[in-house]
Amino acid sequence: MVTRGFTGRQYGSEPSDRIPPGQHLVDNFPVLTAGPTPRIEPADWTFTLKVGPRPVKAWSWSEFNALPRTKMTRDIHCVTSWSKLNTAWEGVAVDDILADACLGAPTPFALAHCYDGYSTNVPLADLAMGKAMVALKYEGQPLPRDHGGPARLLVPHLYFWKSAKWVNGLQFTERDEAGFWELRGYHMYGDPWNEQRYTND
Amino acid sequence: MTEAIAATARWQSCAIVAVATRTPAIKSFFLRLSEPFDYTAGQHVDVRLTAPNGYTAMRSYSIASTPSDSKVIELAIERLPDGEVSSFFHDVAQAGDTIELRGPLGGHFLWPGPSNKPVLLIGAGSGVVPLMAMIRYRKASGEPVPVALLLSSRTWGDVLFRDELLELERSLSDLVLALALTREPAMRRTDFSGRIDDRMVADVAGRLPVPPGCAFVCGSNAFVDIAADAALALGLEAGAIKTERYGA
Numbered sequence: 001m002v003t004r005g006f007t008g009r010q011y012g013s014e015p016s017d018r019i020p021p022g023q024h025l026v027d028n029f030p031v032l033t034a035g036p037t038p039r040i041e042p043a044d045w046t047f048t049l050k051v052g053p054r055p056v057k058a059w060s061w062s063e064f065n066a067l068p069r070t071k072m073t074r075d076i077h078c079v080t081s082w083s084k085l086n087t088a089w090e091g092v093a094v095d096d097i098l099a100d101a102c103l104g105a106p107t108p109f110a111l112a113h114c115y116d117g118y119s120t121n122v123p124l125a126d127l128a129m130g131k132a133m134v135a136l137k138y139e140g141q142p143l144p145r146d147h148g149g150p151a152r153l154l155v156p157h158l159y160f161w162k163s164a165k166w167v168n169g170l171q172f173t174e175r176d177e178a179g180f181w182e183l184r185g186y187h188m189y190g191d192p193w194n195e196q197r198y199t200n201d
Numbered sequence: 202m203t204e205a206i207a208a209t210a211r212w213q214s215c216a217i218v219a220v221a222t223r224t225p226a227i228k229s230f231f232l233r234l235s236e237p238f239d240y241t242a243g244q245h246v247d248v249r250l251t252a253p254n255g256y257t258a259m260r261s262y263s264i265a266s267t268p269s270d271s272k273v274i275e276l277a278i279e280r281l282p283d284g285e286v287s288s289f290f291h292d293v294a295q296a297g298d299t300i301e302l303r304g305p306l307g308g309h310f311l312w313p314g315p316s317n318k319p320v321l322l323i324g325a326g327s328g329v330v331p332l333m334a335m336i337r338y339r340k341a342s343g344e345p346v347p348v349a350l351l352l353s354s355r356t357w358g359d360v361l362f363r364d365e366l367l368e369l370e371r372s373l374s375d376l377v378l379a380l381a382l383t384r385e386p387a388m389r390r391t392d393f394s395g396r397i398d399d400r401m402v403a404d405v406a407g408r409l410p411v412p413p414g415c416a417f418v419c420g421s422n423a424f425v426d427i428a429a430d431a432a433l434a435l436g437l438e439a440g441a442i443k444t445e446r447y448g449a
Contacts, residue, residue: 001214001251001301005293008252009285022249022259024285031422031446034309036429036439081259117440146422184308185210197247198210198306 018075020192023083030082031146034180038115038166042150047134048169049101057101061150067092067100070133074156076163077192089154091135094127097170106172111179112153115166120179121188122155122162124172131157134167159190159197211236212249212303217296218273224359227327228291229265229277237272238305240264242312242338243331243417246276246304250289260286263330263419263445264305265362267337277361279327310417310443312338318414319347321406321435323397323428325420326354329361331445332419336366340373349377349413351405353397353424355384377408397424402431415441422446 009024019025042061049056059067070093077083098104105128111121126132135154136143143149148165155162161181182188187196195201215232222228245263266275280291294300312335313320320339322332329352339348354360360380370378381393381401393401406413416432418425425446432442 001299002253003250003289003300004298006250006252006258006289008250008254008256008258022257024258028448030448033425033444033446035444036433036442037426038439080261146426181309185306198303200210 018085019083020077021195022197023077023081023192026082026084029084029087029147030078030080032078032080032161033116033146033165034118035116037145039145040115040150040166045150046168047097047151049097049103050169050171051103051106052171052173056103056106059100064092064134064151065136068096070096070130072133072154072156074154076156076160079159079161079186079190079197083192087156088139089133089135089156090137090140091133091151091154093130093133094170095130097134098128107174109173109176111171111173111177112162112164112167113169113171114164115168118164118166118180120153120162120164121173121177121182122153122158123176123189126155126158127170131155135163157191159187159192161186162190210303210306212301214299215302217294217298217300219296220294223277223361226359227277227279227361229275230290230294231273231275232300232302234272234274240268240274240305242268242334243310244305244307244334245331246274246302247306248276248286249301249303250286251301258286261306263334265330265333265337267334267341269338269341277327277330277333310419310445313415315344316346316414319349319409319411321402321409321413321416321432321437322348322350323402323416323418323420323432324350324352325397325424325428326359327361328420328424328445328447330419332417333362333366335417336369336376339376340369345375347375347377347409347411348373349379349405349409351379351381351397351402351428353381353383353420356382357385357388375410377405379405379408397428397431399431399434402428403435406435413437415443417443419445421448423448 045061048058132155153164213236219231262276387394418428
């Protein structure tokens with residue numbers, strides 16, 4: 001349905017093939033958080049890998065920072081309709097976390113858990129093979145607290161609520177178990193190119 | 202929750218039945234739902250505009266009206282610099298136009314339902330919109346829940362829903378209202394001049410009969426960080442403080 005009198009912003013030379021349907025570009029980096037911004041000191045930080053209820057391995061901040069580093073520059077897409085191009089991240093690939101714990105492909109699904117009680121589900125296939133990392137730096141600087149510092153999950157090809165801030169663990173699960181927003185009406189998978197915003201999209 | 206949202210979140214065409222100028226930067230749009238839905242105070246809708254070439258723009262707007270209203274919902278939309286959707290609403294949209302929306306959406310920033318614990322609301326600018334839905338719901342439902350609203354605005358003329366809030370303060374004995382004006386002196390003895398801080402939040406919470414059981418905070422990210430920290434300083438658990446933020 002065409003909206004009377006609406007022509008929309010003219011994107012000009014911008015690469016519209018990199019903007020998923022219903023999204024618009026921003027230059028800033030909006031912050032969306034469902035509660036107060038947590039304060040986590042690196043000295044108190046740990047990251048725990050679990051298979052089901054069983055902890056497999058835990059890393060302190062210094063141990064985690066000693067793992068192999070990966071850099072990624074990616075476009076990111078928030079379900080609230082903003083997209084940001086060419087964001088530069090550095091962190092530890094999920095592949096390298098699994099390798100350090102001597103785990104191959106534990107189960108087909110995972111839940112990311114966070115210091116603020118947040119969680120989100122992502123299939124293993126979207127975490128492994130270089131697709132995702134636990135990010136420690138943004139644009140060359142330590143990750144700001146507002147953006148999830150000291151560490152956040154980065155799954156850039158899915159809507160950005162999957163890139164959980166203040167992450168403190170990954171739990172591998174046999175079934176695809178809904179996380180915080182997935183229990184509150186948002187899509188289980190969240191592919192921006194298929195506009196999987198809400199449950200039945 | 203999930204099923205209720207999934208069942209109703211289809212796109213629908215809605216006629217704009219009225220437009221009201223609320224402040225120099227904010228207009229309210231009253232939309233008649235073609236497929237009426239129930240909603241909870243605090244929820245939002247997604248609005249979609251489509252250009253003749255097929256380009257679409259989508260934005261989320263909180264619902265300002267109380268869920269007990271008719272098939273008409275109110276969205277209060279602030280004009281943003283370079284806002285392609287907000288400038289359409291301010292410069293083009295008029296009564297009789299049809300736009301597409303889907304809702305209700307959002308399963309977190311929700312009026313808590315029957316409880317006797319007071320609710321603390323802290324908003325800035327157009328961030329009062331979902332909080333206004335809660336206050337209007339509180340009024341319409343008659344639930345005996347004390348509510349305090351601390352609302353930051355630039356000037357007296359920028360206070361969204363000002364006259365209605367002042368009237369509600371007179372008619373609801375358990376509504377506490379405090380306005381914080383950042384660019385003008387306070388207009389009333391119970392108001393503030395300046396940016397929100399811990400002291401202001403503690404002062405307003407202290408006007409409730411007992412400490413609040415939960416807090417809702419809505420505004421720019423910088424504002425929400427300050428207000429949410431102030432709510433933590435009251436002794437509220439982080440999980441009892443729900444926030445909605447916009448901007449970087």
